[in-house]
Amino acid sequence: MTDKEPKMNYLRRAWYVAGYADELASEQLLARTLLDEPLVFFRRPDGSIAALLDRCPHRFAPLSAGKICDNGASVQCGYHGLRFDGSGACVHSPHADGAIPKAAVVKAYSVLERHGLLWFWADDASEADESLIPDYSKLNGAAEDATVRGYLPTGCDYRLLVDNILDLTHVDYLHAGTLGSGAMTRAKAQVTDLGERGVRIAWLSSGDKAPAVFDNSLRQQGQPTDQWTEVTWTAPANMMLQVGATLAGESRQLGVDSLALHLATPESAGRTHYWYWSTRTFGIDPHANAAIKALLEFAFSQQDKPMLEAQQGRMGGAEFWSLKPVLLPGDAGAVRVRRRLDALIGAEGAER
Ligand code: FES
Ligand SMILES: [Fe+2]
Incomplete structure (x- = not known):
C-alpha cells in the first residue's frame, strides 16, 4: 500500500469497474491497482472472482x-511459499x-462479474450491495462487428474523465469534423436526477447535419437531422x-443509434483506468467496424x-473547486454530478 502518500477520499460504498471479465482467464x-490499493485477482474453480490485497503478510512480496x-482455489507467494485462498x-x-501463523491473513475484497465486466466493491466485502x-x-447482445472495446490508462484525476463524458460540448471542438458537428454546443442540455446516485443529461437538436460517422450511414447524406445524445x-x-x-422529422428507428459505456476507476490521485x-x-x-x-x-x-493529462498538469494537484472554474451552460450536468459525488463522499465520511 502507498502508506506515505496522502489518501484520496473516494466513495467507498460503491462499485468500480476493475476490468473486462474476459481479461481474467x-x-x-x-x-x-484500484483506489490506491494494489490488488491481485484470480478466478476460483467455480468461476467466481477472488480479489486480495497484492501484498503477502510475511515480507510483503506482491502475491x-x-x-x-x-x-484457482489459491495463490502461492513466490517468495517463501505461503498459500492463500480467495x-x-x-x-x-x-x-x-x-503450522499456519495466526497473522497470516490477507485482506479480501468483493468482486463480481456482471455484464461482461468485473466490478469491485471498495468497502468491506460483507457490505457489498449488488x-x-x-x-x-x-x-x-451487440454483434462483435458492431462492438469496439478499449482501455486507456490516463494520467488524470478520474473526475476530469467524468467531466469529459458529461460535458459533450467538447466534441464540437476537440473532435471537430469526426464526432462533432457543432450541434452539441447549440443544443440545450436537460439534466434529470435519477435518485441519489444517478444523473441523466440529454441533448436534443434539430436541423444540423449529423457527424460524419453517423451521416455516412443515414439513408441520405448531408441532410438536416434530428440528433440525440443521452448520458447516464x-x-x-x-x-x-x-x-x-x-433524418429530420423521421422516427429514431429509421436512423442510426449507438450505445456506449465510459467507465472510469481511479488508480490513484492522478491516474485513472478508462x-x-x-x-x-x-x-x-x-x-x-475497423474504420x-x-x-x-x-x-x-x-x-x-x-x-x-494536460488539464491535470495545469491544475498541478490543486483541488478542483479551489481553482474557481468558470461555469458554462453545457456543463450543468457535469457540475451537478461533481456536487453529488462530493455530497456522497462527505456523507460517508460523516458516518464513519
Ligand atoms: S513474502 Fe510471501 S511467503 Fe514470504
Ligand atoms: Fe471526447
Whole structure:
C-alpha cells in the first residue's frame, strides 16, 4: 500500500469497474491497482472472482508475482511459499511442519462479474450491495462487428474523465469534423436526477447535419437531422451514453443509434483506468467496424487523453473547486454530478 502518500477520499460504498471479465482467464493472476490499493485477482474453480490485497503478510512480496494453485482455489507467494485462498486465509505453509501463523491473513475484497465486466466493491466485502451495480446488460447482445472495446490508462484525476463524458460540448471542438458537428454546443442540455446516485443529461437538436460517422450511414447524406445524445451517470464514475441521428422529422428507428459505456476507476490521485465499450445499430460488418474502431481510438487516445493529462498538469494537484472554474451552460450536468459525488463522499465520511 502507498502508506506515505496522502489518501484520496473516494466513495467507498460503491462499485468500480476493475476490468473486462474476459481479461481474467482461469489459472491466471491479474494485478491491478484500484483506489490506491494494489490488488491481485484470480478466478476460483467455480468461476467466481477472488480479489486480495497484492501484498503477502510475511515480507510483503506482491502475491501477483507468485503462482496460482489448486485450479484457482489459491495463490502461492513466490517468495517463501505461503498459500492463500480467495478469502485471504492462509491455507498452506511449507514451513514449521505446516503450522499456519495466526497473522497470516490477507485482506479480501468483493468482486463480481456482471455484464461482461468485473466490478469491485471498495468497502468491506460483507457490505457489498449488488443492487448498486448499474444495468449494462443491453450491451451484451451487440454483434462483435458492431462492438469496439478499449482501455486507456490516463494520467488524470478520474473526475476530469467524468467531466469529459458529461460535458459533450467538447466534441464540437476537440473532435471537430469526426464526432462533432457543432450541434452539441447549440443544443440545450436537460439534466434529470435519477435518485441519489444517478444523473441523466440529454441533448436534443434539430436541423444540423449529423457527424460524419453517423451521416455516412443515414439513408441520405448531408441532410438536416434530428440528433440525440443521452448520458447516464451512476456513482461513482460509470457512464452509459446513447447517441444517434435520424433524418429530420423521421422516427429514431429509421436512423442510426449507438450505445456506449465510459467507465472510469481511479488508480490513484492522478491516474485513472478508462474502459470504453461502444456498440451500435449500423455499420455491422468487419470493414465498418475497423474504420469506426480507428476513429474512436484516435479520438480517445490522441485527443481526449492528451487533453485530460494536460488539464491535470495545469491544475498541478490543486483541488478542483479551489481553482474557481468558470461555469458554462453545457456543463450543468457535469457540475451537478461533481456536487453529488462530493455530497456522497462527505456523507460517508460523516458516518464513519
Ligand atoms: S513474502 Fe510471501 S511467503 Fe514470504
Ligand atoms: Fe471526447
